Amino acid sequence: MLLRTLPSIVSISLWFAGLLLTSMAGSAVAQSRILATPGAMQVEGAAGGGLVPWAVIGSYANEGEWGASAALTKVAVQDFSLTSAALLVGVNNRFEFSYGHQTLRLGDTAADELSTASAGAYPYLTIEQDVFGAKAKLLGDLIYGDLPQVSVGAQYKINRNADLAEQVLGAESDSGVDVYLSASKLYLNAVAGRNLLLSATARYTDANQLGLLGFGGDKSAALVGEFSAALLLNRHWAAGVEYRQKPDLLSSVDENAWADAFVAWFPSQRVTLVAAYADLGNIALWDKQRGWYLSVQINN
Structure with missing residues (x-):
């Protein structure tokens, strides 16, 4: 219950707490992994791309080391904006623990439309969600050897404003657990002498729009696929694409796959910046949600 009553200021507080954590960790451990190999932090807080x-x-x-990262991400499309503040801790390059706080807001025009359609019941829609994540490396390696690195992960999500999703759209719950299995491999000198990263994830989920529209519905939880490809242009720059299938569990609205095309900059091990053009398809009552994605990440 306490998690459902935290104030919206948690996003800003989490960001500064993450900066403090990464600063403290930076003075305590050595960082011996190759630049860009941890990827970025996605909108739910896990290490990877932006969407998956x-x-x-x-x-x-x-x-033998531990480290921390903190990221602040903003996605702005036609009728919505999504803000995510997240931090993670990596241990021994084998275990990862993360927390993310998401805030979804309607734009003014969409809010007016919803207020009119629902007789004023939801005049200023803001949805907040907490995502607690864990990931463990099972086998393989991102760079060395023939096998890809394979990891298993889980994300426990709590939607603290699920009334609209439950009462209007037919979602069944305000919380749920995603379980996923990912395989990633960096192929050296693969394209014109440049390194190519390929990643695939299978996710079992009952989350509607990541859980921002509640969990469950008319259909059962589904197994969906998520894919990424990134070309490392040099030591500091990468460009790629992502595709994320969605479960589409609500008969009242269509849920489309998400996709993006991104550019990532790794000026040093301390900083990661990601910019993207994102296509989120239909979200609730609004279709063709396309716009920009920007993430700023600080690493220890």
């Missing part, structure tokens, strides 16, 4: 997790373990901590 990869098999990599977050932070630059290697065996």
Whole structure:
């Protein structure tokens, strides 16, 4: 119950707490992993791309080390904005623990439309969600050997404003658990002498729009696929695409796959910046939700 009553200021507080954690960790451990190999932090807090997790373990901590990362992400499309503040801790390059706080807000025009349609019941729609994540490396390695790195992960999500999803759209619950299995591999000198990263994830989920529209519905939980490809242009720059299938469990609204095309900049192990053009398809009553994605990440 306490998690459902935290104030919306938690996003800002979490961001500064993450900066403090990464600063403290940076003075305590060595960082021996290769630049860019932890990827970025996705909108739910796990290490990977922007939309999907990869098999990599977050932070630059290697065996015998621990590290931390904090990210602030903003996605702005036609009728919505999504803000995510997240932090993670990586241990021994084998275990990852993360927490993310998401805030979804309607734009003014969409809010007016919803207020009119629902007789004023939801005049200023804001949805907040907490995501607690864990990931463990099972086998393989991102760079070395023939096998890809394979990791298993879980995300426990709590939607603290699920009234609209439950009462209007037919969602069954305000919380749920996603379980996923990821395989990622970096192929050296694969394209014109440049390195290519490929990643695939299978996710079992009952989350509607990541859980922002509640969990469950008319249909059962589904197994969906998530895919990423990134070309490392040089040591500091990467460009790629992502695709994330969605479960589409509510008969009242269509849920489309998400996709993006991104550019990532790794000026140093301390900073990661990701910019993207994102296509989120239909969200609730609004279709063709396309716009920009920007993430700023600090690593220890």
